[in-house]
Amino acid sequence: xxxxxxxxxxxxxxxxxxxGRVQLRQPRAGFRAAIDPVLLAAAVPxxxxxxxxxxxxxxxxxxxxxxxxxxxxxxxAVERDPxxxxxxxxxxxxxxxxxxxxxxxxxxxxxxxxRAAALLGPYAHAMANPPFHRDGTPSPVAARRQAGHExxxxxxxxxxxxxxxxxxxxxxxxxxLPPSRLPDAMTALVGAGIGSFTLLPLWPRVGAPARRMIVxxxxxxxxxxxxxxxxxxxxDDGRYTPSAERxxxxxxxxxxx
Numbered sequence: 001x002x003x004x005x006x007x008x009x010x011x012x013x014x015x016x017x018x019x020g021r022v023q024l025r026q027p028r029a030g031f032r033a034a035i036d037p038v039l040l041a042a043a044v045p046x047x048x049x050x051x052x053x054x055x056x057x058x059x060x061x062x063x064x065x066x067x068x069x070x071x072x073x074x075x076x077a078v079e080r081d082p083x084x085x086x087x088x089x090x091x092x093x094x095x096x097x098x099x100x101x102x103x104x105x106x107x108x109x110x111x112x113x114x115r116a117a118a119l120l121g122p123y124a125h126a127m128a129n130p131p132f133h134r135d136g137t138p139s140p141v142a143a144r145r146q147a148g149h150e151x152x153x154x155x156x157x158x159x160x161x162x163x164x165x166x167x168x169x170x171x172x173x174x175x176x177l178p179p180s181r182l183p184d185a186m187t188a189l190v191g192a193g194i195g196s197f198t199l200l201p202l203w204p205r206v207g208a209p210a211r212r213m214i215v216x217x218x219x220x221x222x223x224x225x226x227x228x229x230x231x232x233x234x235x236d237d238g239r240y241t242p243s244a245e246r247x248x249x250x251x252x253x254x255x256x257x
Contacts, residue, residue: 037062042254048072050124055108060088122168157188164192196221201230
């Protein structure tokens with residue numbers, strides 16, 4: 001039987017992101033990429049030739065979307081689940097991006113992984129869609145539980161510190177989180193030397209509370225915190241708004257700064 005990243009062909013689905021520009025094989029069961037990684041990648045202000053560090057890449061959705069959007073950029077993607085890490089590497093090859101996307105299997109907070117990432121030098125940007133659930137009943141599916149629930153061994157602050165340590169001066173660190181974790185994120189970012197924050201709410205529809213928020217800061221930044229108008233994702237008919245379509249389907253940048 002054909003095997004791919006420790007999973008059989010029957011255990012994975014092949015999906016498309018950015019209007020078909022990105023092919024993504026991912027597990028049928030367990031953690032599956034939705035729009036969060038696409039929005040995360042669109043918020044990173046990377047330019048051609050710049051290096052980006054992603055913590056917790058999963059099957060590689062955010063990294064691949066960023067690479068598809070920014071020609072000449074490169075990503076070092078770290079994933080602690082070895083099955084997902086192998087799947088991410090396979091997805092890089094599937095999209096013809098293996099030379100621009102290095103996948104490291106391990107915990108981004110581990111010293112060995114930090115040293116391995118350091119071999120490529122400081123990064124212009126870092127990004128993550130980290131595990132953020134602390135309360136509630138964890139999923140019985142191990143992969144979903146690991147991807148969604150904060151680990152006692154690596155809380156949100158640990159992720160922030162590990163990424164900030166690898167940033168070049170004035171490099172950006174971008175997270176996508178629920179608003180409930182904003183206080184923890186801001187405390188961790190300030191403690192890691194990140195400032196000049198920009199907060200961008202992602203509204204499900206006009207008049208509805210934001211369920212996700214882009215949080216972006218700059219290493220060594222000292223400018224006042226900014227709260228933007230945000231992005232409305234859906235119209236009254238349930239379809240994506242034109243602004244959301246441009247980002248999710250056409251690969252447009254999500255203007256944060």
